[in-house]
Amino acid sequence: xxxxxxxxxxxxxxxxxxxxxxxxxxxxxxxxxxxxxxxxxxxxxxxxxxxxxxxxxxxxxxxxxxxxxxxxxxxxxxxxxxxxxxxxxxxxxxxxxxxxxxxxxxxxxxxxxxxxxxxxxxxxxxxxxxxxxxxxxxxxxxxxxxxxxxxxxxxxxx
Amino acid sequence: xxxxxxxxxxxxxxxxxxxxxxxxxxxxxxxxxxxxxxxxxxxxxxxxxxxxxxxxxxxxxxxxxxxxxxxxxxxxxxxxxxxxxxxxxxxxxxxxxxxxxxxxxxxxxxxxxxxxxxxxxxxxxxxxxxxxxxxxxxxxxxxxxxxxxxxxxxxxxxxxxxxxxxxxxxxxxxxxxxxxxxxxxxxxxxxxxxxxxxxxxxxxxxxxxxxxxxxxxxxxxxxxxxxxxxxxxxxxxxxxx
Numbered sequence: 377x378x379x380x381x382x383x384x385x386x387x388x389x390x391x392x393x394x395x396x397x398x399x400x401x402x403x404x405x406x407x408x409x410x411x412x413x414x415x416x417x418x419x420x421x422x423x424x425x426x427x428x429x430x431x432x433x434x435x436x437x438x439x440x441x442x443x444x445x446x447x448x449x450x451x452x453x454x455x456x457x458x459x460x461x462x463x464x465x466x467x468x469x470x471x472x473x474x475x476x477x478x479x480x481x482x483x484x485x486x487x488x489x490x491x492x493x494x495x496x497x498x499x500x501x502x503x504x505x506x507x508x509x510x511x512x513x514x515x516x517x518x519x520x521x522x523x524x525x526x527x528x529x530x531x532x533x534x
Numbered sequence: 535x536x537x538x539x540x541x542x543x544x545x546x547x548x549x550x551x552x553x554x555x556x557x558x559x560x561x562x563x564x565x566x567x568x569x570x571x572x573x574x575x576x577x578x579x580x581x582x583x584x585x586x587x588x589x590x591x592x593x594x595x596x597x598x599x600x601x602x603x604x605x606x607x608x609x610x611x612x613x614x615x616x617x618x619x620x621x622x623x624x625x626x627x628x629x630x631x632x633x634x635x636x637x638x639x640x641x642x643x644x645x646x647x648x649x650x651x652x653x654x655x656x657x658x659x660x661x662x663x664x665x666x667x668x669x670x671x672x673x674x675x676x677x678x679x680x681x682x683x684x685x686x687x688x689x690x691x692x693x694x695x696x697x698x699x700x701x702x703x704x705x706x707x708x709x710x711x712x713x714x715x716x717x718x719x720x721x722x723x724x725x726x727x728x729x730x731x732x733x734x735x736x737x738x739x740x741x742x743x744x745x746x747x748x749x750x751x752x753x754x755x756x757x758x759x760x761x762x763x764x765x766x767x768x769x770x771x772x773x774x775x
Contacts, residue, residue, distance in 0.1 A: 425581025455656030508567035
């Protein structure tokens with residue numbers, strides 16, 4: 377059981393290759409049927425149209441096969457919906473180290489969201505501005521630092 | 535409409551046709567950032583369409599999957615509202631369509647998230663987060679263009695006037711549906727009113743309300759859209775890459 381979980385958890389996101397699917401919070405469960413040995417992995421997409429899902433499913437099956445679990449099924453669930461709050465602390469640290477500003481906590485329902493400054497992942501300055509509300513993947517927006525002038529990706533709070 | 539299959543198919547068709555129209559902007563948007571934005575919104579719509587059409591196929595129980603429903607139906611079998619099939623027009627028309635569609639889809643998906651059907655509830659809970667972002671984006675542009683230059687104001691008002699009549703069809707009552715669209719009208723009005731006011735735009739008084747999409751009676755524009763969307767699948771059935 378634990379090695380199947382470890383194998384699935386080690387799969388990296390194909391579009392943000394510094395972070396694993398476990399750290400991203402899209403790996404929901406890994407279960408092994410003790411009788412048949414069949415492993416069932418449950419994942420959830422970040423965005424409904426995320427084009428990386430097919431690659432992620434294939435990568436999970438490949439990782440499990442390498443770890444000695446050739447009989448594996450990958451299920452996709454949509455509820456509860458993924459939230460950037462599910463990104464682990466180690467995942468946030470890796471995003472920042474790769475130049476992607478991690479998301480702020482998602483405000484609770486009914487709370488008026490206060491827009492906090494997004495810190496530049498390169499120099500740490502809070503003097504940043506949004507360049508584009510959408511970025512290179514569905515989950516990112518494009519920002520720019522006014523202090524060091526570097527552009528950077530920001531993972532949008534969802 | 536009658537029951538969960540028709541309802542799910544209709545919402546799936548709304549999302550699919552909206553996605554196809556938005557994708558037409560790819561490489562043609564007025565600036566790079568907007569090109570990416572419209573492609574991303576199209577991708578969200580396509581994601582919702584895939585979930586809804588897959589589920590519609592299961593509800594129907596006739597062995598049709600998402601591809602069969604998307605690529606192998608003719609115009610009269612599509613159930614999308616006319617709003618989403620209208621041509622993109624200029625950028626202002628596209629933004630008016632995007633804004634009105636999001637102002638309808640957000641309360642729709644929110645209501646769906648609390649409905650008794652577990653699958654529809656899961657899709658609603660997922661899609662509403664994305665709709666909220668589309669609504670923000672559309673509202674931002676409506677305000678920027680409406681309260682912009684004389685020319686941008688003129689074109690944004692013309693776009694609102696042109697698209698507005700098609701919003702009424704979104705709220706056609708359907709008591710048999712998991713969420714009666716007529717109940718979404720007040721949320722739509724509460725969203726749209728203040729944005730138009732801030733954009734210094736006038737809400738049209740027009741009572742003309744073209745409809746027919748939900749029963750398969752479409753504008754001529756849908757046929758051209760479907761021809762382009764379906765040609766590859768029909769020419770090469772079962773092709774994969």
